[in-house]
């Protein structure tokens with residue numbers, strides 16, 4: 001996207017290089033079925049319950065990114081801190097939404113793909129994982145949702161009205177700008193990172209796409 005200027009964006013190049021997998025994550029039958037109005041509501045509810053548990057785990061992940069940020073790149077602090085703060089709002093939103101759908105969040109336990117994703121997120125609390133790797137991971141996790149749900153509210157959608165609030169949460173122009181800020185931070189950090197960190201960041205980028213695909217699959221599965 002629009003990096004800081006002259007330099008080509010590393011992250012944009014990765015999206016191109018791994019385009020097929022990126023599309024599988026961001027145009028998954030789960031979100032496409034929201035957009036075309038054919039989503040099965042029990043599937044949607046499964047996703048909602050599981051994502052609530054994901055976001056609780058995500059709080060600790062984003063806090064670990066914030067900690068790495070504070071140790072070295074304090075100029076990004078406000079953006080990351082804003083991310084932590086907005087998760088507070090997000091958890092309230094999930095509780096509200098769950099109540100609307102008659103879901104008892106206290107009785108939900110994580111399914112396998114969700115647990116796998118938790119383990120991946122937990123691995124970032126290790127101090128050896130660099131800020132460049134962590135912030136790039138943060139950016140792609142948010143971007144998959146931004147792109148997926150943004151598509152559900154783009155022109156020509158038949159998204160059911162009761163799902164528009166969900167799509168708006170991650171598909172809004174505001175959330176897109178936030179993702180673009182994270183992307184600029186990731187690109188700047190990668191430009192200054194050693195080659196092995198850049199390699200690890202690309203591996204984490206691919207892993208996130210796999211885990212996101214797994215998460216949609218888990219939400220869609222009838223079992």
Ligand SMILES: Cc1ncc(CO)c(N)n1
Pocket residue numbers: 051054055058141142144145212215
């Ligand atoms: C699985 C998953 N990925 C990304 C996001 C974006 O925050 C989310 N809420 N859940």
